[in-house]
Amino acid sequence: QQQVKQSPQSLIVQKGGIPIINCAYENTAFDYFPWYQQFPGKGPALLIAIRPDVSEKKEGRFTISFNKSAKQFSLHIMDSQPGDSATYFCAAGFNYQLIWGAGTKLIIKP
């Protein structure tokens, strides 16, 4: 019940395309859903986050879509660029704890 399932494991998209990464959770107590971006040799950095009272949040080229009834949320990257190539982690949070997805390695081809 504490798991967060993330897919796909890896993704290759042409520059300008819209990669979509999906996550699903089970525990309805989660109330915070962030996405983190990690470049090689660096720690993960918070990219964008959403709470369950909204269905969508947009920050620049990054959008989270949230479906509370389906217990799913996804990250969309508009007009993707080679510099967006990184590993992306979703997570679900409650109180002090974040439960992490397994990560998606995204490659944007020029």
Place this chain on the structure above:
Amino acid sequence: GAGVSQSPSNKVTEKGKDVELRCDPISGHTALYWYRQSLGQGLEFLIYFQGNSAPDKSGLPSDRFSAERTGGSVSTLTIQRTQQEDSAVYLCASSLLGADGYTFGSGTRLTVV
């Protein structure tokens, strides 16, 4: 400081030796977390501190692993009698508001030879 600082950035040690990894969180952040990340893998939770106490140490993989935090600030993760399977990047994160707002350091890459 401006961010979470971890030292050393790289550590190579011989099997059986003890190692200490240090984390200096963002000033004022009361929550501190240690994670382990093996090559190309996800984040494995190790331990959570609130102030100087550790209400959740459920992720420590064995009794060779221990951590402490002093003065509500710096934390040290100690691995005794290191094994090759301990080789990984050890990440520290701190937070002011619990799950909302983790900031990670760049990690310590530990290699046990």
